[in-house]
Amino acid sequence: MNLTISGHHLEVTPAIREYVQSKLERVRRHFDQVIDIAVILTVDNLTEKEKRQKAEINLRLSGKTVYVESLSHDLYAAIDTLIDKLDRQVMKYKSKVQDHNHQAIKHMPEEMPEEETPSAA
Incomplete structure (x- = not known):
């Protein structure tokens, strides 16, 4: 797995790099078939001072690319919300992949309906 x-x-300091790597361990713990991860940290010159x-x-997963972005007033808070969003999407994808392998309803054997007994009238 490649991590960029x-x-x-913004200069990516070793502290920021270590923080991102420690947070990404949670995603790797849930789903280990990750091919490539590209993280981009940006300081924007927006008019909104609190969301810079x-x-x-x-x-990149096998067969899918997941893109997530997060805005915040603090870089560490933006990374936290980013990882939360990413974790939810990866868990959703994992459940879809696992549920896909279950047997389809149309291939299940049909239950025989019970014979109705005529009521004495």
Whole structure:
């Protein structure tokens, strides 16, 4: 699995890199078939002062790419909400993959209806 952490208008410090890696362990614990992860951390010059920090992630799985982004006033808070959103999407994808392997209803044997007994009238 490849992990790329980059920053736009921001220097990625070892502390930020370690924080992102520790948070991504939760996703890897739930789903281990991850091919590639690209994290982009950005400081935007927006008019809204409280939502300047942006964190984005592209997670490539076999057959699917998951994209999540998060905005916040603090970079660490943006990373936390990003990982929460990503974890929900990965768990949803994992349940879809696991449920896909169950036997279809149309291939299940039909139950024989019980014979109705005529009532004495």
